[in-house]
Amino acid sequence: MxxxxxxxxxxxxxxxxxxxxxxxxxxxxxxxxxxxxxxxxxxxxxxxxxxxxxxxxxxxxxxxxxxxxxxxxxxxxxxxxxxxxxxxxxxxxxxxxxxxxxxxxxxxxxxxxxxxxxxxxxxxxxxxxLMNALTARIALDLLAVPAEGPGRTVAVTGAAGAFGGYAVQLAKLDGLRVLADASAADTELVASLAADEVVPRGDDVADRFRALAPDGVDAVLDGAAQHALVLPAIRDGGGLAVVRRGWDGPAGRGIRMHRVLSTEAATDHARLLRLRDRASAGELSxxxxxxxxxxxxxxxxxxxxxxxxxxxxxxxxxxx
Structure with missing residues (x-):
């Protein structure tokens, strides 16, 4: 062949x-x-x-x-x-x-x-x-941000990308408040994915997220590999999910770091079926x-x- x-x-x-x-x-x-x-x-x-x-x-x-x-x-x-x-x-x-x-x-x-x-x-x-949606699903599951109670806010960097877009949509389906970054050209796209607030991307993105969540977000799904730049946006004891070869920190302030690998769940048939069903229902783009x-x-x-x-x-x- x-x-x-x-x-x-x-x-x-x-x-x-x-x-x-x-x-x-x-x-x-x-x-x-x-x-x-x-x-x-x-x-x-x-x-x-x-x-x-x-x-x-x-x-x-x-x-x-x-x-x-x-x-x-x-x-x-x-x-x-x-x-x-x-x-x-x-x-x-x-x-x-x-x-x-x-x-x-x-x-x-x-x-x-x-x-x-x-x-x-x-x-x-x-x-x-599958690969990008599964990566986003694993990240959200590892971060385990509750959909009820105070806070329940996550931020997504690289929200216009494939991973970032699925992270925004899946987090909204989980009942979370979602902040996201985007370039000027991508703001409308990211907003269409149902992000609650869209901020300009850039090295000061943590400050922009903090302006919308003064106590800090519960977690960041870092699709843009911002790593240390986005840490100030996270509350003490919050979580950071990193992709693209990961990042070893240190994070400090009790922030939990999660390196996300989709291949580790490549045979999680139930998860894959749920993602397929979400796409069939038009809930994932x-x-x-x-x-x-x-x-x-x-x-x-x-x-x-x-x-x-x-x-x-x-x-x-x-x-x-």
């Missing part, structure tokens, strides 16, 4: 079409014929070799991609699933595993990592849901920035690195 992969780490130019053996599903596994694969920042980290230690010395080629949408192609023996061949599905793919990621004609994943596609969504839009042919994966990585992408770039593998 064909895939988009790399044999050496580097810039976007290292991505190319490669031939790999067709994977066979084993017990408890499902094989998916991929129609669309979202391009996430984690894919660029894999390509660049920033987190190459996760391969544990396994030689290439390596295939990026953690979000796939397609149809069930085959079901492994002794696999307990209501899905059948031909069913449209979405899945989280562990790109650092021995079988590689979602930029491939076929992927094999645990059945628990696969759920039906959201109702009414096409393959490109559906491929943008599926935002596609652009759809490119799989052969233009390098261009997708370049555009992502340049910044300013709203929604997700998606690779089309239907005619790959």
């Amino acid at each position: 064909r895939a988009i992969g790399l044999t050496e780490f580097g810039g976007p130019e290292v991505l190319r079409v490669i031939e790999l053996p067709e994977p066979e599903p084993g017990p408890g596994e499902i094989r998916i014929r991929v129609h669309a694969a979202a391009v996430n920042p984690t894919d660029t980290l894999l390509r660049a070799g920033t987190v190459s230690a996760l391969f544990k010395g396994r030689p290439g080629p390596y295939v990026p991609g953690m979000d796939a949408a397609g149809v069930v192609d085959a079901i492994g023996p002794e696999t307990d699933t209501p899905l059948r061949p031909g069913d449209p599905v979405i899945a989280i793919v562990r790109a650092y595993g021995p079988r590689g990621g979602a930029y491939a004609e076929l992927v094999v994943v645990p059945a628990e990592s696969v759920v039906p596609m959201p109702s009414g969504a096409g393959f490109p839009a559906a491929s943008t849901l 599926l935002r596609v920035a652009d759809v490119l042919p799989a052969g233009q994966a390098a261009e997708a990585h370049r555009r992502l690195a340049e910044g300013g992408v709203r929604g997700r770039l998606v690779l089309d593998l239907t005619d790959f």
